[in-house]
Amino acid sequence: xxxxxxxxxxxxxxxxxxxxxxxxxxxxxxxxxxxxxxxxxxxxxxxxxxxxxxxxxxxxxxxxxxxxxxxxxxxxxxxxxxxxxxxxxxxxxxxxxxxxxxxxxxxxxxxxxxxxxxxxxxxxxxxxxxxxxx
Amino acid sequence: xxxxxxxxxxxxxxxxxxxxxxxxxxxxxxxxxxxxxxxxxxxxxxxxxxxxxxxxxxxxxxxxxxxxxxxxxxxxxxxxxxxxxxxxxxxxxxxxxxxxxxxxxxxxxx
Numbered sequence: 001x002x003x004x005x006x007x008x009x010x011x012x013x014x015x016x017x018x019x020x021x022x023x024x025x026x027x028x029x030x031x032x033x034x035x036x037x038x039x040x041x042x043x044x045x046x047x048x049x050x051x052x053x054x055x056x057x058x059x060x061x062x063x064x065x066x067x068x069x070x071x072x073x074x075x076x077x078x079x080x081x082x083x084x085x086x087x088x089x090x091x092x093x094x095x096x097x098x099x100x101x102x103x104x105x106x107x108x109x110x111x112x113x114x115x116x117x118x119x120x121x122x123x124x125x126x127x128x129x130x131x132x133x134x
Numbered sequence: 135x136x137x138x139x140x141x142x143x144x145x146x147x148x149x150x151x152x153x154x155x156x157x158x159x160x161x162x163x164x165x166x167x168x169x170x171x172x173x174x175x176x177x178x179x180x181x182x183x184x185x186x187x188x189x190x191x192x193x194x195x196x197x198x199x200x201x202x203x204x205x206x207x208x209x210x211x212x213x214x215x216x217x218x219x220x221x222x223x224x225x226x227x228x229x230x231x232x233x234x235x236x237x238x239x240x241x242x243x244x
Contacts, residue, residue: 032197061193069192072200107207 005036007128010045014064015055020048021063023134028066031073038077038128039070040121046084049095064096071100076112083118139165151233155189158236166234170225174234178222180209185235195240198228 008027012019031037041049048064055062070078078098085091098112116124125131135150136143139161145153150166152158163182167174174182184205188196196204198216206214213219219227228240 028194028197032199063193065191065193069188069194069196069200072196072204101207103203103207 001033003034003036004129005038005127006030007038007040007125007131009040009042009125009131009133010048011043012048012134013044014048014053015058015060019134020045023132024063024066026132026134027070027075028073031075034074037075038079038124039075040079040081040125041084042081042121043084044088046080046088046090046095049078049080049098050090051094051096067096067098070098071112074100076100076110077114078112079114079116079121079124081118081121082115085115137162137165137169149233149239151238152236155236155238158186162236163234170230172223172230178231178234181205181219181222181227181231182235184208185231185237189235189237195228195232195235195237197240198226201227201240 008023010020010023014020027037027039049067050064053062053064070076080092080095085094092113092115095113099109100112101107101109135148136145137150137152138144139159144157144162147153152162164174167178172178181201185195185201188194188201188204198219202214202216202219204214205219216227223230232238232240
């Protein structure tokens with residue numbers, strides 16, 4: 001099977017709708033197919049990666065720890081739109097520090113997160129063959 | 135159908151996975167394995183305990199590919215391959231070991 005460039009775009013807050021969780025499940029299932037996968041967090045989607053989520057009050061499972069497993073699934077291109085963070089008064093320090101381990105370099109830990117401007121992200125999106133929007 | 139262990143009854147789903155993972159104890163894993171004629175050695179428990187640790191940290195049961203890679207890193211390259219894992223768990227390391235560990239079926243396991 002030819003490898004295609006897949007991007008999953010995430011634009012919604014983590015709870016309140018099912019988009020964030022559904023996206024994550026599709027990414028994990030799709031990871032079995034050895035494609036070139038990247039994720040983009042845009043707009044309210046950046047809230048999906050915030051640290052310290054507590055969900056007891058809304059009676060839902062806190063699924064934010066799952067994002068830290070993405071590196072194990074070889075999903076290690078996580079684009080964060082800089083303007084979206086800034087518009088919400090957030091910085092990278094407010095987000096989980098996602099990493100992956102490079103088996104070919106004795107499990108060296110490498111950053112998965114790439115902070116990009118809106119126009120840089122537009123360029124990355126242009127390079128994709130398939131974009132799935134959540 | 136509930137499973138009986140040490141005089142207590144535990145709910146499971148239609149495929150035999152424990153309904154409430156916080157109820158898990160090693161005896162439940164032993165009982166599930168015994169029902170499938172599967173002996174559990176220390177090597178089996180290494181994998182079961184690894185899965186429980188992984189779930190505790192990431193809130194998901196890892197896909198087999200992820201499990202294989204992680205076992206190779208943690209327990210040595212000779213164990214980080216699907217042959218070794220399938221010898222331990224012939225019904226599939228993800229499905230079978232996760233069941234004994236009290237976890238849900240792995241995401242991406244169809």
